[in-house]
Amino acid sequence: MIEAIGLTKRYGNTVAVDDLSFTVAPGRVTGFLGPNGAGKSTTMRMILGLDRPTSGKALIDGKPYAQLDRPLRTVGALLDAKWVHPNRSARAHLQWLAKSNGLPARRVEEVLEMVGLTAVAKRRAGGYSLGMAQRLGIAGALLGDPQVLLFDEPVNGLDPEGILWIRQFMQGLAAEGRTVLVSSHLLSEMALTAQDLVVIGKGKIISQSSTTEFIERATENSVLVRSPQASKLGPLLVDKGYTVRTDDDGSLSVTGATSDQVGDIAGANAVVLHELSPQRGSLEQAFMQLTGDSVEYHAEIGK
Protein backbone atom coordinates (compact mmCIF):
# COMPACT_ATOMS: atom_id res chain seq x y z
CA MET A 1 0.00 0.00 0.00
CA ILE A 2 1.19 3.46 -0.91
CA GLU A 3 -0.05 6.56 0.87
CA ALA A 4 0.59 10.16 -0.07
CA ILE A 5 -0.33 12.63 2.63
CA GLY A 6 -0.40 16.31 1.71
CA LEU A 7 2.60 15.83 -0.57
CA THR A 8 3.89 19.19 -1.80
CA LYS A 9 6.95 20.13 -3.86
CA ARG A 10 7.91 23.70 -4.58
CA TYR A 11 10.78 24.84 -6.80
CA GLY A 12 11.21 28.50 -5.93
CA ASN A 13 7.86 30.06 -6.71
CA THR A 14 6.57 27.25 -8.92
CA VAL A 15 4.49 24.61 -7.26
CA ALA A 16 5.13 21.28 -9.00
CA VAL A 17 3.04 19.16 -6.66
CA ASP A 18 0.36 20.79 -4.54
CA ASP A 19 -0.96 19.08 -1.42
CA LEU A 20 -1.53 15.65 -2.99
CA SER A 21 -3.21 13.00 -0.89
CA PHE A 22 -4.15 9.60 -2.22
CA THR A 23 -3.79 5.92 -1.46
CA VAL A 24 -2.90 3.05 -3.73
CA ALA A 25 -4.46 -0.26 -2.77
CA PRO A 26 -2.92 -3.71 -3.18
CA GLY A 27 -4.28 -6.24 -5.66
CA ARG A 28 -5.13 -3.68 -8.32
CA VAL A 29 -3.34 -1.73 -10.99
CA THR A 30 -3.71 1.93 -10.14
CA GLY A 31 -3.16 4.39 -12.94
CA PHE A 32 -1.52 7.69 -12.10
CA LEU A 33 -2.84 9.93 -14.80
CA GLY A 34 -2.07 13.48 -15.77
CA PRO A 35 -0.80 15.48 -18.73
CA ASN A 36 2.93 15.99 -19.22
CA GLY A 37 4.26 18.26 -16.51
CA ALA A 38 1.41 17.56 -14.11
CA GLY A 39 3.86 16.39 -11.45
CA LYS A 40 3.58 12.61 -11.83
CA SER A 41 7.29 11.90 -11.92
CA THR A 42 8.04 14.35 -9.12
CA THR A 43 5.40 12.65 -6.98
CA MET A 44 6.86 9.21 -7.69
CA ARG A 45 10.35 10.45 -6.86
CA MET A 46 9.09 11.80 -3.55
CA ILE A 47 7.39 8.48 -2.78
CA LEU A 48 10.74 6.80 -3.42
CA GLY A 49 12.72 9.20 -1.29
CA LEU A 50 14.74 10.60 -4.20
CA ASP A 51 13.27 14.08 -3.93
CA ARG A 52 12.59 15.76 -0.64
CA PRO A 53 8.99 17.00 -0.30
CA THR A 54 8.60 20.66 0.64
CA SER A 55 5.88 19.45 2.97
CA GLY A 56 3.77 16.37 3.50
CA LYS A 57 4.98 12.79 3.36
CA ALA A 58 4.68 9.55 1.46
CA LEU A 59 4.49 6.17 3.16
CA ILE A 60 4.96 2.68 1.82
CA ASP A 61 3.37 0.04 4.02
CA GLY A 62 3.27 2.73 6.71
CA LYS A 63 6.93 3.73 6.51
CA PRO A 64 8.84 6.42 4.61
CA TYR A 65 11.01 4.90 1.88
CA ALA A 66 14.26 5.87 3.62
CA GLN A 67 13.32 3.77 6.65
CA LEU A 68 12.82 0.57 4.69
CA ASP A 69 15.42 -2.05 5.39
CA ARG A 70 16.81 -3.39 2.09
CA PRO A 71 14.12 -1.48 0.18
CA LEU A 72 14.31 -3.46 -3.07
CA ARG A 73 12.65 -6.34 -1.21
CA THR A 74 9.64 -4.13 -0.48
CA VAL A 75 9.45 -1.72 -3.39
CA GLY A 76 10.40 -2.14 -7.01
CA ALA A 77 10.50 0.91 -9.22
CA LEU A 78 11.08 1.68 -12.85
CA LEU A 79 11.29 5.44 -13.18
CA ASP A 80 13.60 5.68 -16.16
CA ALA A 81 14.90 2.76 -18.20
CA LYS A 82 17.99 4.82 -19.02
CA TRP A 83 19.30 4.74 -15.47
CA VAL A 84 21.92 2.19 -16.46
CA HIS A 85 25.58 2.76 -17.25
CA PRO A 86 25.75 2.25 -21.03
CA ASN A 87 29.06 0.39 -20.83
CA ARG A 88 27.92 -2.01 -18.13
CA SER A 89 26.31 -5.30 -19.09
CA ALA A 90 22.73 -5.97 -18.10
CA ARG A 91 23.90 -8.79 -15.87
CA ALA A 92 26.49 -6.64 -14.07
CA HIS A 93 23.86 -3.94 -13.58
CA LEU A 94 21.50 -6.40 -11.89
CA GLN A 95 24.36 -7.97 -9.96
CA TRP A 96 25.28 -4.80 -8.12
CA LEU A 97 21.62 -4.09 -7.42
CA ALA A 98 21.16 -7.62 -6.05
CA LYS A 99 24.32 -7.37 -3.96
CA SER A 100 23.21 -4.09 -2.40
CA ASN A 101 20.07 -5.70 -0.99
CA GLY A 102 21.54 -9.05 -0.07
CA LEU A 103 19.76 -10.92 -2.85
CA PRO A 104 21.32 -14.14 -4.17
CA ALA A 105 23.07 -14.13 -7.56
CA ARG A 106 20.59 -16.76 -8.75
CA ARG A 107 17.83 -14.16 -8.49
CA VAL A 108 19.58 -12.12 -11.21
CA GLU A 109 19.28 -15.05 -13.61
CA GLU A 110 15.65 -15.56 -12.62
CA VAL A 111 14.58 -12.01 -13.43
CA LEU A 112 16.60 -12.00 -16.66
CA GLU A 113 14.69 -15.12 -17.67
CA MET A 114 11.39 -13.54 -16.61
CA VAL A 115 11.81 -10.53 -18.90
CA GLY A 116 13.44 -12.54 -21.67
CA LEU A 117 16.89 -10.97 -21.62
CA THR A 118 18.99 -14.03 -20.74
CA ALA A 119 20.43 -14.34 -24.23
CA VAL A 120 21.65 -10.73 -24.31
CA ALA A 121 22.58 -10.32 -20.63
CA LYS A 122 26.28 -10.09 -21.44
CA ARG A 123 25.86 -7.23 -23.87
CA ARG A 124 26.44 -3.65 -22.81
CA ALA A 125 23.18 -1.99 -21.82
CA GLY A 126 23.96 1.07 -23.96
CA GLY A 127 23.39 -1.00 -27.07
CA TYR A 128 19.89 -2.06 -26.06
CA SER A 129 16.78 -0.98 -27.92
CA LEU A 130 14.21 0.98 -25.96
CA GLY A 131 12.09 -2.13 -25.53
CA MET A 132 15.04 -4.12 -24.19
CA ALA A 133 16.07 -1.28 -21.88
CA GLN A 134 12.53 -1.18 -20.55
CA ARG A 135 12.65 -4.91 -19.88
CA LEU A 136 15.94 -4.50 -18.07
CA GLY A 137 14.36 -1.77 -15.94
CA ILE A 138 11.49 -4.09 -15.11
CA ALA A 139 13.94 -6.86 -14.25
CA GLY A 140 15.58 -4.45 -11.81
CA ALA A 141 12.22 -3.57 -10.28
CA LEU A 142 11.33 -7.24 -9.81
CA LEU A 143 14.72 -8.23 -8.39
CA GLY A 144 13.68 -8.20 -4.74
CA ASP A 145 10.27 -9.79 -5.44
CA PRO A 146 8.62 -6.68 -3.97
CA GLN A 147 4.99 -6.28 -2.94
CA VAL A 148 4.86 -2.68 -4.12
CA LEU A 149 5.72 -1.63 -7.66
CA LEU A 150 5.95 1.78 -9.29
CA PHE A 151 6.32 2.33 -13.01
CA ASP A 152 6.71 5.76 -14.57
CA GLU A 153 5.39 5.90 -18.15
CA PRO A 154 6.44 2.32 -18.85
CA VAL A 155 4.94 2.11 -22.33
CA ASN A 156 6.37 5.36 -23.67
CA GLY A 157 7.99 4.75 -27.02
CA LEU A 158 7.28 1.03 -27.11
CA ASP A 159 5.89 -0.86 -30.07
CA PRO A 160 2.43 -2.47 -29.79
CA GLU A 161 3.91 -5.82 -28.84
CA GLY A 162 5.92 -4.26 -26.03
CA ILE A 163 2.90 -2.29 -24.82
CA LEU A 164 0.79 -5.42 -24.69
CA TRP A 165 3.52 -7.32 -22.86
CA ILE A 166 3.89 -4.62 -20.20
CA ARG A 167 0.13 -4.25 -19.80
CA GLN A 168 -0.36 -7.97 -19.20
CA PHE A 169 2.69 -8.09 -16.99
CA MET A 170 1.37 -5.37 -14.69
CA GLN A 171 -2.05 -6.91 -14.51
CA GLY A 172 -0.41 -10.23 -13.63
CA LEU A 173 1.55 -8.56 -10.81
CA ALA A 174 -1.61 -7.00 -9.40
CA ALA A 175 -3.46 -10.30 -9.66
CA GLU A 176 -0.81 -11.77 -7.38
CA GLY A 177 -1.93 -9.28 -4.75
CA ARG A 178 0.78 -6.68 -5.27
CA THR A 179 0.33 -2.92 -5.20
CA VAL A 180 0.99 -1.52 -8.66
CA LEU A 181 1.13 2.20 -9.45
CA VAL A 182 1.62 3.11 -13.11
CA SER A 183 1.86 6.64 -14.38
CA SER A 184 0.79 7.68 -17.84
CA HIS A 185 -0.39 10.71 -19.75
CA LEU A 186 -2.63 8.55 -21.95
CA LEU A 187 -6.12 7.90 -20.64
CA SER A 188 -6.79 5.42 -23.43
CA GLU A 189 -3.84 3.32 -22.26
CA MET A 190 -4.87 3.54 -18.61
CA ALA A 191 -8.45 2.62 -19.47
CA LEU A 192 -7.10 -0.72 -20.65
CA THR A 193 -4.56 -1.30 -17.91
CA ALA A 194 -5.75 0.20 -14.66
CA GLN A 195 -8.69 -0.62 -12.42
CA ASP A 196 -8.26 2.50 -10.31
CA LEU A 197 -7.25 5.98 -11.37
CA VAL A 198 -5.58 8.82 -9.53
CA VAL A 199 -5.85 11.83 -11.82
CA ILE A 200 -3.77 14.95 -11.32
CA GLY A 201 -3.39 18.20 -13.22
CA LYS A 202 -0.97 21.04 -12.44
CA GLY A 203 0.16 19.19 -9.35
CA LYS A 204 -3.32 19.07 -7.84
CA ILE A 205 -5.51 16.04 -7.40
CA ILE A 206 -8.49 15.99 -9.75
CA SER A 207 -10.04 12.70 -8.87
CA GLN A 208 -9.47 9.32 -7.33
CA SER A 209 -11.93 6.64 -8.31
CA SER A 210 -12.27 3.43 -10.24
CA THR A 211 -11.52 3.69 -13.93
CA THR A 212 -15.06 2.99 -15.10
CA GLU A 213 -16.46 5.53 -12.68
CA PHE A 214 -13.99 8.12 -13.87
CA ILE A 215 -14.75 7.56 -17.52
CA GLU A 216 -18.49 7.71 -16.95
CA ARG A 217 -18.20 10.90 -15.02
CA ALA A 218 -15.70 12.44 -17.37
CA THR A 219 -17.19 11.72 -20.74
CA GLU A 220 -19.93 14.20 -21.55
CA ASN A 221 -23.18 12.53 -22.48
CA SER A 222 -25.26 14.49 -24.96
CA VAL A 223 -28.16 13.77 -27.28
CA LEU A 224 -28.16 14.81 -30.90
CA VAL A 225 -31.57 15.88 -32.17
CA ARG A 226 -32.47 16.71 -35.76
CA SER A 227 -35.92 18.07 -36.25
CA PRO A 228 -37.69 20.33 -38.77
CA GLN A 229 -39.23 21.96 -35.71
CA ALA A 230 -36.01 22.52 -33.84
CA SER A 231 -36.88 26.08 -33.04
CA LYS A 232 -39.99 24.86 -31.21
CA LEU A 233 -38.26 21.99 -29.42
CA GLY A 234 -35.26 24.00 -28.22
CA PRO A 235 -37.09 26.31 -25.77
CA LEU A 236 -39.14 23.36 -24.47
CA LEU A 237 -35.96 21.52 -23.51
CA VAL A 238 -34.45 24.63 -21.96
CA ASP A 239 -37.61 25.03 -19.86
CA LYS A 240 -36.96 21.55 -18.48
CA GLY A 241 -33.52 22.68 -17.37
CA TYR A 242 -31.40 20.95 -20.00
CA THR A 243 -28.60 22.65 -21.84
CA VAL A 244 -29.25 23.05 -25.54
CA ARG A 245 -26.79 24.10 -28.18
CA THR A 246 -27.84 24.75 -31.76
CA ASP A 247 -25.24 23.53 -34.22
CA ASP A 248 -24.49 25.13 -37.58
CA ASP A 249 -26.66 22.68 -39.54
CA GLY A 250 -29.65 23.45 -37.34
CA SER A 251 -29.46 20.27 -35.25
CA LEU A 252 -29.61 20.47 -31.49
CA SER A 253 -27.20 18.97 -29.06
CA VAL A 254 -28.72 18.47 -25.65
CA THR A 255 -26.73 17.80 -22.53
CA GLY A 256 -28.10 16.72 -19.20
CA ALA A 257 -30.92 14.69 -20.69
CA THR A 258 -31.21 11.12 -21.89
CA SER A 259 -32.54 10.34 -25.36
CA ASP A 260 -35.66 8.90 -23.69
CA GLN A 261 -36.38 12.18 -21.94
CA VAL A 262 -35.87 14.19 -25.13
CA GLY A 263 -38.11 11.79 -27.07
CA ASP A 264 -40.86 12.02 -24.45
CA ILE A 265 -40.84 15.81 -24.53
CA ALA A 266 -40.89 15.82 -28.31
CA GLY A 267 -43.82 13.35 -28.38
CA ALA A 268 -45.79 15.21 -25.75
CA ASN A 269 -45.50 18.37 -27.80
CA ALA A 270 -46.05 16.72 -31.19
CA VAL A 271 -42.60 17.64 -32.50
CA VAL A 272 -41.44 15.64 -35.50
CA LEU A 273 -38.00 14.13 -35.07
CA HIS A 274 -35.68 13.04 -37.87
CA GLU A 275 -32.92 11.86 -35.61
CA LEU A 276 -32.51 11.22 -31.93
CA SER A 277 -29.15 9.70 -30.99
CA PRO A 278 -27.11 9.58 -27.78
CA GLN A 279 -23.54 10.87 -28.19
CA ARG A 280 -20.56 9.89 -26.13
CA GLY A 281 -17.45 12.07 -25.90
CA SER A 282 -14.08 10.49 -26.51
CA LEU A 283 -11.79 9.65 -23.64
CA GLU A 284 -9.24 12.12 -24.93
CA GLN A 285 -11.74 14.95 -24.99
CA ALA A 286 -12.85 14.12 -21.49
CA PHE A 287 -9.32 13.99 -20.23
CA MET A 288 -8.42 17.27 -21.90
CA GLN A 289 -11.46 18.85 -20.34
CA LEU A 290 -10.60 17.61 -16.88
CA THR A 291 -6.93 18.42 -16.89
CA GLY A 292 -7.05 21.46 -19.16
CA ASP A 293 -5.74 24.86 -18.23
CA SER A 294 -8.97 26.20 -16.82
CA VAL A 295 -8.35 26.85 -13.17
CA GLU A 296 -12.06 27.42 -12.46
CA TYR A 297 -12.71 23.98 -13.77
CA HIS A 298 -10.34 22.43 -11.25
CA ALA A 299 -12.14 24.29 -8.50
CA GLU A 300 -15.48 23.02 -9.74
CA ILE A 301 -14.27 19.42 -9.76
CA GLY A 302 -13.05 19.86 -6.22
CA LYS A 303 -16.58 20.54 -4.93
Next chain:
Amino acid sequence: MTLLAVERIKLFSTRSPWWCMALAIALTVGMASLIAANTGDQFPLNVAVTQSFTDFGMVVIMVMAALAATTEYRFGTIRATFLAVPSRTGALVAKATVVALLAGVVGEVVAFGSWGISKLIKPNVDLAINSTAEWRNVAGTGLVFMIAALLAVAVGILIRQTAGAVAILLVYTMLVENLIGLIPTLGQKIQRWLPFMHANNFRTADGAPVTDGPGAGSQLDFPFGPWGSLAYFAAIGVGLLVVALVVAKRRDA
Protein backbone atom coordinates in the same frame (compact mmCIF):
# COMPACT_ATOMS: atom_id res chain seq x y z
CA MET B 1 31.10 -4.59 3.59
CA THR B 2 28.13 -5.14 1.30
CA LEU B 3 28.28 -1.55 0.14
CA LEU B 4 31.99 -1.86 -0.61
CA ALA B 5 31.28 -4.96 -2.71
CA VAL B 6 28.54 -3.08 -4.55
CA GLU B 7 30.86 -0.21 -5.40
CA ARG B 8 33.60 -2.64 -6.42
CA ILE B 9 31.23 -4.36 -8.87
CA LYS B 10 30.16 -0.99 -10.24
CA LEU B 11 33.69 0.30 -10.67
CA PHE B 12 35.10 -2.79 -12.32
CA SER B 13 32.16 -3.55 -14.59
CA THR B 14 32.95 -0.55 -16.81
CA ARG B 15 36.12 0.00 -18.72
CA SER B 16 37.12 3.56 -17.91
CA PRO B 17 38.74 2.80 -14.51
CA TRP B 18 40.97 0.21 -16.19
CA TRP B 19 42.01 2.72 -18.82
CA CYS B 20 42.68 5.39 -16.24
CA MET B 21 44.79 3.05 -14.11
CA ALA B 22 46.77 1.84 -17.11
CA LEU B 23 47.29 5.40 -18.30
CA ALA B 24 48.37 6.60 -14.85
CA ILE B 25 50.96 3.85 -14.56
CA ALA B 26 52.21 4.03 -18.17
CA LEU B 27 52.48 7.81 -18.17
CA THR B 28 54.39 8.07 -14.91
CA VAL B 29 56.67 5.12 -15.39
CA GLY B 30 57.29 6.19 -18.99
CA MET B 31 58.31 9.68 -17.90
CA ALA B 32 60.52 8.23 -15.17
CA SER B 33 62.30 6.07 -17.73
CA LEU B 34 62.89 9.08 -19.98
CA ILE B 35 64.34 11.03 -17.09
CA ALA B 36 66.49 8.16 -15.91
CA ALA B 37 67.85 7.65 -19.42
CA ASN B 38 68.81 11.31 -19.68
CA THR B 39 70.49 11.79 -16.35
CA GLY B 40 74.22 12.09 -16.12
CA ASP B 41 76.96 14.08 -14.41
CA GLN B 42 75.20 17.41 -14.78
CA PHE B 43 71.87 16.05 -13.64
CA PRO B 44 72.52 13.14 -11.32
CA LEU B 45 69.91 10.47 -10.74
CA ASN B 46 68.73 9.79 -7.21
CA VAL B 47 65.66 8.31 -5.54
CA ALA B 48 63.85 11.67 -5.44
CA VAL B 49 64.42 12.26 -9.13
CA THR B 50 62.80 8.94 -10.03
CA GLN B 51 59.67 10.20 -8.30
CA SER B 52 59.48 13.61 -10.00
CA PHE B 53 56.57 12.74 -12.26
CA THR B 54 54.29 10.77 -9.96
CA ASP B 55 52.02 13.83 -9.91
CA PHE B 56 51.06 12.99 -13.50
CA GLY B 57 49.74 9.64 -12.37
CA MET B 58 47.99 11.33 -9.48
CA VAL B 59 46.12 13.69 -11.80
CA VAL B 60 44.95 10.78 -13.97
CA ILE B 61 43.77 8.90 -10.88
CA MET B 62 41.93 12.01 -9.73
CA VAL B 63 40.13 12.07 -13.06
CA MET B 64 39.18 8.42 -12.54
CA ALA B 65 37.93 9.21 -9.03
CA ALA B 66 35.87 12.17 -10.20
CA LEU B 67 34.42 10.06 -13.02
CA ALA B 68 33.36 7.40 -10.53
CA ALA B 69 31.01 10.01 -9.08
CA THR B 70 30.06 12.10 -12.13
CA THR B 71 29.19 9.17 -14.43
CA GLU B 72 26.66 8.05 -11.84
CA TYR B 73 24.96 11.42 -12.14
CA ARG B 74 25.42 11.51 -15.92
CA PHE B 75 23.66 8.17 -16.45
CA GLY B 76 21.18 8.39 -13.58
CA THR B 77 22.63 5.34 -11.86
CA ILE B 78 23.03 7.48 -8.75
CA ARG B 79 19.23 7.33 -8.43
CA ALA B 80 19.26 3.57 -8.88
CA THR B 81 21.92 3.54 -6.16
CA PHE B 82 19.89 5.67 -3.76
CA LEU B 83 16.82 3.51 -4.41
CA ALA B 84 18.79 0.42 -3.49
CA VAL B 85 20.60 2.13 -0.60
CA PRO B 86 18.49 4.99 0.78
CA SER B 87 21.28 5.88 3.21
CA ARG B 88 23.09 8.11 0.76
CA THR B 89 26.00 8.74 3.10
CA GLY B 90 26.70 5.01 3.37
CA ALA B 91 26.61 4.51 -0.37
CA LEU B 92 28.87 7.48 -1.11
CA VAL B 93 31.34 6.69 1.67
CA ALA B 94 31.62 3.17 0.25
CA LYS B 95 32.29 4.61 -3.19
CA ALA B 96 34.95 6.98 -1.86
CA THR B 97 36.56 4.13 0.09
CA VAL B 98 36.76 1.76 -2.87
CA VAL B 99 38.13 4.47 -5.14
CA ALA B 100 40.65 5.60 -2.52
CA LEU B 101 41.91 2.06 -1.89
CA LEU B 102 42.35 1.54 -5.60
CA ALA B 103 44.13 4.88 -5.89
CA GLY B 104 46.45 3.84 -3.07
CA VAL B 105 47.39 0.64 -4.87
CA VAL B 106 47.98 2.50 -8.12
CA GLY B 107 50.07 5.06 -6.21
CA GLU B 108 52.37 2.33 -4.92
CA VAL B 109 52.64 0.73 -8.37
CA VAL B 110 53.44 4.11 -9.90
CA ALA B 111 56.07 4.96 -7.27
CA PHE B 112 57.86 1.64 -7.18
CA GLY B 113 57.45 1.24 -10.93
CA SER B 114 59.15 4.59 -11.56
CA TRP B 115 61.88 3.71 -9.14
CA GLY B 116 62.29 0.19 -10.55
CA ILE B 117 62.52 1.24 -14.16
CA SER B 118 65.12 3.86 -13.29
CA LYS B 119 67.14 1.19 -11.54
CA LEU B 120 66.88 -1.02 -14.63
CA ILE B 121 67.96 1.77 -16.96
CA LYS B 122 70.84 2.98 -14.77
CA PRO B 123 71.94 -0.15 -12.88
CA ASN B 124 75.20 1.51 -11.88
CA VAL B 125 73.61 4.38 -9.98
CA ASP B 126 72.96 3.74 -6.31
CA LEU B 127 69.19 3.95 -5.99
CA ALA B 128 68.85 2.04 -2.74
CA ILE B 129 66.05 3.40 -0.57
CA ASN B 130 67.85 3.97 2.71
CA SER B 131 66.66 6.95 4.65
CA THR B 132 63.19 7.44 6.07
CA ALA B 133 62.92 10.52 3.86
CA GLU B 134 63.48 8.34 0.82
CA TRP B 135 60.96 5.76 1.99
CA ARG B 136 58.43 8.50 2.56
CA ASN B 137 59.10 9.84 -0.91
CA VAL B 138 58.49 6.51 -2.65
CA ALA B 139 56.11 4.54 -0.44
CA GLY B 140 54.25 7.69 0.63
CA THR B 141 52.91 8.08 -2.90
CA GLY B 142 50.09 5.64 -2.23
CA LEU B 143 48.87 7.71 0.72
CA VAL B 144 48.96 10.90 -1.34
CA PHE B 145 47.04 9.21 -4.17
CA MET B 146 44.40 7.98 -1.70
CA ILE B 147 43.74 11.42 -0.28
CA ALA B 148 43.81 13.02 -3.73
CA ALA B 149 41.21 10.46 -4.84
CA LEU B 150 38.95 11.29 -1.86
CA LEU B 151 39.19 14.94 -2.77
CA ALA B 152 38.37 14.20 -6.41
CA VAL B 153 35.36 12.03 -5.50
CA ALA B 154 34.12 14.89 -3.32
CA VAL B 155 34.48 17.37 -6.19
CA GLY B 156 32.71 14.90 -8.49
CA ILE B 157 29.77 14.57 -6.09
CA LEU B 158 29.53 18.33 -5.66
CA ILE B 159 29.82 19.29 -9.34
CA ARG B 160 27.98 16.25 -10.75
CA GLN B 161 29.22 16.98 -14.29
CA THR B 162 32.28 15.28 -15.71
CA ALA B 163 33.55 18.21 -17.75
CA GLY B 164 33.21 20.68 -14.90
CA ALA B 165 34.68 18.44 -12.24
CA VAL B 166 37.64 17.34 -14.37
CA ALA B 167 38.35 20.91 -15.49
CA ILE B 168 38.36 22.16 -11.91
CA LEU B 169 40.65 19.37 -10.74
CA LEU B 170 43.10 19.73 -13.63
CA VAL B 171 43.31 23.50 -13.55
CA TYR B 172 43.64 23.56 -9.79
CA THR B 173 46.30 20.90 -9.38
CA MET B 174 48.31 21.72 -12.51
CA LEU B 175 48.07 25.51 -12.53
CA VAL B 176 46.44 27.31 -9.64
CA GLU B 177 48.61 26.02 -6.81
CA ASN B 178 51.80 26.69 -8.72
CA LEU B 179 50.85 30.04 -10.23
CA ILE B 180 49.65 31.54 -6.97
CA GLY B 181 53.31 31.57 -5.96
CA LEU B 182 53.91 34.21 -8.61
CA ILE B 183 51.89 36.82 -6.74
CA PRO B 184 54.53 39.07 -5.12
CA THR B 185 54.99 38.71 -1.35
CA LEU B 186 51.47 37.37 -0.72
CA GLY B 187 51.80 34.40 -3.10
CA GLN B 188 54.06 32.23 -1.02
CA LYS B 189 52.14 33.03 2.14
CA ILE B 190 49.03 31.55 0.54
CA GLN B 191 50.92 28.71 -1.09
CA ARG B 192 52.22 27.37 2.20
CA TRP B 193 48.61 26.54 3.14
CA LEU B 194 47.51 24.92 -0.14
CA PRO B 195 46.71 21.18 0.02
CA PHE B 196 48.81 19.79 -2.82
CA MET B 197 51.83 21.79 -1.67
CA HIS B 198 51.49 19.90 1.59
CA ALA B 199 51.21 16.61 -0.29
CA ASN B 200 54.57 17.47 -1.85
CA ASN B 201 56.00 18.55 1.45
CA PHE B 202 55.03 15.21 2.96
CA ARG B 203 56.93 13.34 0.28
CA THR B 204 59.93 15.59 -0.23
CA ALA B 205 60.63 17.29 3.12
CA ASP B 206 64.15 16.69 4.49
CA GLY B 207 65.03 14.80 1.34
CA ALA B 208 67.40 15.44 -1.47
CA PRO B 209 66.34 18.63 -3.24
CA VAL B 210 64.30 18.05 -6.35
CA THR B 211 65.56 20.23 -9.15
CA ASP B 212 62.92 19.68 -11.79
CA GLY B 213 59.38 18.52 -12.38
CA PRO B 214 56.19 19.37 -10.53
CA GLY B 215 57.80 18.42 -7.25
CA ALA B 216 60.29 21.25 -7.59
CA GLY B 217 59.96 24.64 -6.03
CA SER B 218 58.74 23.34 -2.71
CA GLN B 219 61.12 25.64 -0.93
CA LEU B 220 58.23 27.09 0.99
CA ASP B 221 58.32 27.78 4.66
CA PHE B 222 55.75 25.12 5.61
CA PRO B 223 53.91 25.39 8.91
CA PHE B 224 54.18 21.60 9.48
CA GLY B 225 56.72 18.82 9.14
CA PRO B 226 56.11 15.98 6.65
CA TRP B 227 53.58 14.03 8.75
CA GLY B 228 51.83 17.19 9.82
CA SER B 229 51.55 18.10 6.17
CA LEU B 230 50.04 14.71 5.38
CA ALA B 231 47.50 15.12 8.19
CA TYR B 232 46.64 18.59 6.89
CA PHE B 233 46.22 17.26 3.34
CA ALA B 234 44.06 14.41 4.64
CA ALA B 235 41.95 16.80 6.70
CA ILE B 236 41.22 18.85 3.59
CA GLY B 237 40.35 15.75 1.55
CA VAL B 238 38.09 14.29 4.24
CA GLY B 239 36.61 17.72 5.00
CA LEU B 240 35.64 18.27 1.38
CA LEU B 241 34.13 14.78 1.26
CA VAL B 242 32.03 15.53 4.35
CA VAL B 243 30.76 18.70 2.68
CA ALA B 244 29.91 16.68 -0.43
CA LEU B 245 28.07 14.07 1.66
CA VAL B 246 26.01 16.71 3.43
CA VAL B 247 25.13 18.37 0.14
CA ALA B 248 24.22 15.05 -1.51
CA LYS B 249 22.00 14.14 1.40
CA ARG B 250 20.04 17.37 1.19
CA ARG B 251 19.83 17.64 -2.55
CA ASP B 252 17.18 16.00 -4.72
CA ALA B 253 18.83 13.07 -6.45
